[in-house]
Every structure is written in structure tokens, then in C-alpha cells.
Amino acid sequence: MGQQSKLRYRDLLGVLKDKASLTKAVILTSSLNLTIVRATTHDPSTIPHEKDIDTLLSYGHSSRIPAANCINAIMNRLQNTHDSFVAFKCLVMIHYIIRRGSFILQDQLTIYPLTGGHNYLNLSKFRDNSSLERWEMSSWVRWYARVLEYILCTFRIMGFFICSVTSHPNSSKQEHEEKVSALMNIDLIKEIDTLTGFIEELCRAPELLNIRDKGLVHEVMRLMGEEFSSSQREILIRLSELEQRVGTLSFGDSVELVCIFKRLESCKERLLVLFINRKGGLGEVLWGLIRDLKEKVTIEKECGERRLVKAGWRGKFSESARFGERILRLGDSVMFSSGRMALDWVPTPILESG
16 A cells, blocks of 8 residues: 555656646746647656647757757756656657658757767666656666667768658669668678667667556557668668678678677577567568678688688798898808808808909
């Protein structure tokens, strides 16, 4: 009974805080703050309403000033709350900006750290100690923030959000593949490495144990399933391109690729658990390509190692031969470490002129 009373008290306190925030927003006549408070309440059982999401996204349809105000307002809400459910919902709103926001809104999101001088999604120290449920939810907040950081990282390296409907709406699949084919090997491997890091972070999702209403987490995992499918597709495009270039890979590129393949394969079982109900994915095609390409690249790497070894021996032999040519000529002297001259030393006569 005592634990239930604490939970009811905590929920009531959350409702009062939400009403106080709404009242403050009304006093400040800020429709933006009203929207954010409604979308990020303390109630564990609610998820951001579609109407509030659309209203928030509308701030990116005009100039940069409303878009910047929108990002600032969400970040202020995220940084100033100690409630794990409020923080988690703020991250959900950021995720929707990544997925459906206009270019202006997404741009303000990606440059935000430069204006504040700190990593606004670094929530590694976030803890909500008010209840066991919220303590567990804190681990989801930390994980979700890290995943969104990886998504922003892929944007900075690849130039677009992999699951955004606004990043490249007018480009066809063929045009996208042509852009990938124009990349150098080192850039292809760098992008695959970044996408692999994102998948590895997905696999670190916490377990659901003491959270009563799991609807909010399930909604986020649904979104992450779509992000995972997009990352699969992008990796597949790049691996298909590298498959045609295996013979052009340097020894260092081959080593790095084999390491990436091992990292991806180590994620396979966890991914099957997290996204077991996803249909129509590229899983089997991707894993088959990784397996085949890993074998080809490993063969190339071993050939490269043998070439390096042979080149090393040839270099040593050539150096010895050159050394012999320099000293084993008639009339040359050979000085041993003891300081004695070689016994077969033949002095070279000095011919006097005239």
C-alpha cells in the first residue's frame, strides 16, 4: 500500500507540474511552449499527440528564427527536467524533427551544439531517483540520447538523415546509388563504419522490467525499427559497390573492412531479438553479402600480407647484394670489428703521373 501511495503521489505531482507549466506558458503567451508542454507531460502512459507533433514541425516552414526558437525551447525543456518520462518525450520530439522536419528545422538541430558550446544530448549522467520505474526509464533516456547522437553523426558524415522523408525526396534510387559509386574507397568504408556504430548502439537497448505502461517505449522501438531498415539499406548499397572494387582495396582497407564485418556479425542475434517482428527487411540479403564479401576481402588481405613479406625479403636481399657490390671489389679494404684488415686485402698501387 505504501508503494502504491507513493506512485499515486508522484503521478499527482506530475500533473500539478504540467498544469503549472501550462499556466506559465499561457502567461507568456507562447504557443510554442504550450505545444511542447502538452507533448512532454509527466504522465507515463501518454505519448506525444500527432497534432502537437505537426504543430511543432510547422515552425520549420518559414524562416530560421522560428525554427531556432523551436529547437531552443525543446532543448531547454530537456536540459531542465529531472523527470525521466519528460526527458524521454523530449527526445521523441527531437527524433520526429530528424525524421519529418523541414530542412531549416533539421539544420538548426544539427548546428545547435555550436551555439551552446556543449553537447546538448550528452545525458550520460541523467538519473531520476524518484521511483524504481523512473530509475529504469532513466537508462532508456541515456540510451535514446546516444542513439540520436549517432543519427546526427551519420548526418554530418553522409550529408543526410538515413530515415528522413525530407533529406532527398526528389532523388531516385538510381541517382542515390550513382552518388555512392562516385565515392572513394576510404569514404565508403568511413560511412559503413559510422552506420555500423549506429547499429551497435541500437543493440545496447535496455531491458523492459519495471515500467508499467510500455506504450511509449514500444513507439520508440517502432521508430528504431524503421531506422534500422534504412541503415541496412544504406550499408547494402555501399557493400555492393565495394564488392566490385575488392581488387582495388589497399591492405589497410581490407583489414578495416574485416573488422567492420566482425562487428556487424556480432550484432546479428541481438538485432533478431529487438526487431523480430519486422517483415520485408533486407536482413538475409545483407548478411549473405557480408559473409561473401568478408571471405573475398580476407583472401585479398592474406594475399596482401604475402606480398608485403616477399617485398620485405626482396628488400633485404637487394640491400645485401648492394652492400656486397660496394665492398667486394679488388683493391677495397674490409675493416673487421677488431680493427684488423682482411688478410686477402690487396693494396691498390698508386700510379704517379709523368
